[in-house]
Amino acid sequence: MKVKRLLQFAELKLQSWGVALLLITSAWLLAKITWLVIAPMPGVTVPSLVASDTQASSSAGSSANSQWREWAQAINQRAFFGEPEAQQVTDASSQIDAPETRLKLSLLAILAASDRGGFAIIGQSSSSGKVFQVGDNLFGQAVLSAVYSDRVIIERGGVMETLYFEKTNSSSLATPVPERPVIDSNAESLQQALTSANQAIAQGADVTLQTQGVLGYVEQAINEDPQALLNELGLEVTDQGYQVSRRARQLLMVGLRPGDIITAVNNTPVGNISQDQQLLNQLMSTGGQVSIEITRGSRTLTIHQEIPAR
Numbered sequence: 001m002k003v004k005r006l007l008q009f010a011e012l013k014l015q016s017w018g019v020a021l022l023l024i025t026s027a028w029l030l031a032k033i034t035w036l037v038i039a040p041m042p043g044v045t046v047p048s049l050v051a052s053d054t055q056a057s058s059s060a061g062s063s064a065n066s067q068w069r070e071w072a073q074a075i076n077q078r079a080f081f082g083e084p085e086a087q088q089v090t091d092a093s094s095q096i097d098a099p100e101t102r103l104k105l106s107l108l109a110i111l112a113a114s115d116r117g118g119f120a121i122i123g124q125s126s127s128s129g130k131v132f133q134v135g136d137n138l139f140g141q142a143v144l145s146a147v148y149s150d151r152v153i154i155e156r157g158g159v160m161e162t163l164y165f166e167k168t169n170s171s172s173l174a175t176p177v178p179e180r181p182v183i184d185s186n187a188e189s190l191q192q193a194l195t196s197a198n199q200a201i202a203q204g205a206d207v208t209l210q211t212q213g214v215l216g217y218v219e220q221a222i223n224e225d226p227q228a229l230l231n232e233l234g235l236e237v238t239d240q241g242y243q244v245s246r247r248a249r250q251l252l253m254v255g256l257r258p259g260d261i262i263t264a265v266n267n268t269p270v271g272n273i274s275q276d277q278q279l280l281n282q283l284m285s286t287g288g289q290v291s292i293e294i295t296r297g298s299r300t301l302t303i304h305q306e307i308p309a310r
Contacts, residue, residue, distance in 0.1 A: 096146070098153050101161035103141055105154075109303065110147060118147025122163070149302070150289055165289070189232055193217040226273055235262075240295070241271045257296065264293040 108121040119133050122144075132144045142156040151164045187193040197213060221229045230237070234248025241263040248258075263269060266289075270276045294301045 096153060096160055098160035098162040101142075101154060101156070101163050103154075103156070103161075103163070105138065105141075105163055107152060107163050107165050110149065110152070118152075120144060120147055120152050122152075149291060187217055190217065190221070190229070191232075230273075237271055237273070239271070241269065259296070261295045262292065263295050264291075266291055267293075 104124055106123045108123055110118060110120050119131055121131055122138060123130070124139055132138060134144055134147060136144050138144055138154060142154040142161070144152060145155045145160060146153040151162050154161050154163055187196060193213075230242075231247075234245045235242045236245050237243075238261065241261045244258055244260045244262075246258045263271075265276075292303045294303075
């Protein structure tokens with residue numbers, strides 16, 4: 001089977017941030033999970049925050065949407081949940097002598113399947129991030145040799161090197177915002193809040209302020225009616241986690257399918273609303289690497305992302 005669309009990223013003018021906002025939103029649910037949109041992605045042109053029903057009004061938006069289509073097409077051409085004979089992703093990398101690479105590359109996201117060679121999205125300063133699979137050539141500089149949960153191994157001139165997620169001090173991500181952003185009282189849904197933020201950013205509004213405004217909306221929705229937020233996302237609580245229903249329009253657009261189940265965050269099972277909120281608020285405070293596990297039948301997809309501490 002092929003994953004038609006897997007990731008959807010945020011279009012931000014000042015910095016390029018975020019991986020799979022809607023996917024992470026679903027996995028984190030009742031925490032302030034929209035914070036993932038501000039994970040730094042240096043040197044990457046990324047598509048719009050969420051699918052919009054209206055045409056993008058700027059050339060930047062058109063370029064971002066084009067990049068999203070390129071990523072989606074690249075992943076679509078490869079059977080990510082496919083044949084089990086491909087190289088298995090594993091964390092047993094301690095036996096590999098691979099010092100950190102000096103190449104000007106940025107590791108943006110890792111996609112690891114339980115029975116499938118991994119993918120990585122990697123960028124460089126002179127180009128946007130692209131999807132690579134084990135064995136692919138990286139911008140003519142090296143070959144992607146292996147994919148692990150927190151790093152990738154590349155081969156350059158017969159020598160193995162390691163490319164890590166970029167470690168960024170959270171205090172340097174953006175100019176501090178002294179006041180809590182005002183929540184758009186007219187927003188009646190997460191979709192509307194995200195669309196409003198995108199439009200404001202396209203008109204030159206402060207990215208951090210708008211992002212925190214969306215966070216505020218999510219926090220308010222969680223406190224007022226968490227079940228309504230679940231319903232809006234099209235998710236149903238099961239014994240295994242959060243199951244994607246046919247009503248999950250936005251999630252289906254980023255590659256999930258009815259019946260997919262978001263089962264764990266950082267190896268901790270999810271599915272209990274109150275417990276998940278405590279777990280994820282703690283994770284938000286400490287930052288670090290986040291892994292999201294999704295099951296489709298007998299297969300497992302894991303997405304890894306480094307996030308800053310709050």
